[in-house]
Structure formats: C-alpha cells, structure tokens
Amino acid sequence: MSAPTKRNTRQRRAIIDFLKTRKEFISAKELYSEMEDSKVGLSTIYRALSDLVNDGDLDVFIDNDGESRFRLCGSHHHHHLLCRKCGKSVEFQAPEAEALAERLGASEGFSEMEHRLEIIGTCRECV
Amino acid sequence: MSAPTKRNTRQRRAIIDFLKTRKEFISAKELYSEMEDSKVGLSTIYRALSDLVNDGDLDVFIDNDGESRFRLCGSHHHHHLLCRKCGKSVEFQAPEAEALAERLGASEGFSEMEHRLEIIGTCRECV
C-alpha cells in the first residue's frame, strides 16, 4: 500500500511512528510541535502527510477552521457526541451510520464512501 | 429563523436575492465577482455569509481546496452527499439519522440534540 518509490528516511519513519501512537486526528502544525524532539521540518511534515494520503495510508478531513486533520487508517471509525455548553465529548461507534452512508451513497451512484456524524446536545451537568 | 437583530441593508438584500437565484453551492469569491454590478464589498460578503450560516439559513461545506462553499438551505432538515472530486452535492433526508442521534445522545444523558451527517464519496462521473 505504501508507495515503493519513496526513500526510507529518518524523518518519514519518525512521522509514521508518531502517528502509530496517536489515536485521534491531528493537524500538521500539532504534529510539528509534538514532534519537535525529532527535528523534522514543517515542509517535510506536509510533504509526508500528503504522500501518505495519496498512498491511502491516512484519513483526512478538513475541520471547521479549514485546517486539515490526519489519522492513520485502520483505527476504528467512530463519531463524537459533544456538549454545546461545556464542550465535553464522548466517542461512540455507530454501525448504523456506516450502513446508512453506504446505502445512501450507492443509491445515488457514489462509491468509496466516507462519512462524518456529529451529535451536539446539552449534557446532564449543563442543563 | 433569520436573526432579528440584523439590519436590512441593500447589500444584505442583494446577497440573499442572488442566492435565491442560485441552486448550486458558490464560494465567497465567486459570489463577489458574479455580483460585481451590485457593488458589494468582499468583506461584507464574508460577513453576510457568516451571519446567514449562524442563523441556519445557509448550508456550507469546505471543498478539497479548503474553500468554503455556500447555498441557501431548503426548509427541511437534511444532510449532504457530496463528491470528493467535483463537489457535486445531493441532499437527502435520513429519518434513521434523526432517530440515531436522539437515541445515542439520550443514552449518555444528553438532551436537545442536533446533528450533522455528511457523506463523501466519488460520483459516477468522477470514478
């Protein structure tokens, strides 16, 4: 799955290793600062992330601030339930949502579906 | 649904009127150039779009270039299926999603649920 044409550099290894330890989505900048000990340049991080996305090894989505966030594929897909007042968030799996996405997309002739489901509510403490 | 605190200015009317004639999603810049004759400043367009989104009158999504694209909402709550390559979008209703959000939220002690579901895929033409 990884492209065979890329060289196996210290920087690229460091980035992949870091991503393996990381469950949640992370932005390029965050990766840069959390990896500062590894001495990897920001440009290199952007390039590596872009390559990994093209190779299908990373999931991406663009958040509400227009910033891309990345995560290694293959961790379990989940969604967020979050409180509109305190921001507390709970992760959950929703197999129904996976199926729904697949079915609805296919019915319109779409393929390779991804989806995002976000539920916003008021939590017990904030009512 | 529109906020009552906003003034009814020529510019805001022009933007809303333009959007009413427009079925597809449009970016702020495109709106700006297509509305040249109306002499509305770019800052004003960004502000108006942002207000309309906050009031729930506009749908937005961020395309693959990180650019926001806007369109007047229909009256019913709905979700979007969109093509990751050409940006074509299809609206759909998903009563299952409403029920899912309600049930999952309640099971964690949340109330007054809202939700957003977005399905991204590759459309027939872009495969």
Add this chain to the structure above:
DNA sequence: TTGATAACGGGAATCATTGTCAATAAGCCG
C-alpha cells in the same frame, strides 16, 4: 430629522499550506 450605532468597504494582517532551491543523505554500484 436626528442621534446612536450597526454595517460597510478597502486594505492590511493572519495563518495554513505550497513553492523554491541549495545542502544533505538514501540507496546503489563497484
């Protein structure tokens, strides 16, 4: 009509991302 102030607009500022290019280091061959 008038006064308070929300909205405007043009340009500067911001910030994520991409481009540039000289220096560096993988991977290969002998």
Add this chain to the structure above:
DNA sequence: CGGCTTATTGACAATGATTCCCGTTATCAA
C-alpha cells in the same frame, strides 16, 4: 568501504482564502 546519483530535506518566501481594523456611511427608533 568510498564515490555517485538524485530524491529528500528544511529554512524561507510566496500564495490565497478569510478575518481584522477603522474611518465612513446608512439604518431606524424616537
């Protein structure tokens, strides 16, 4: 083990969408 070729790196500049700033203008309640 060296030396060679060339992909990769990284510091910095450039880009481009969006937001900020602030003096001016327009709305609207009184």
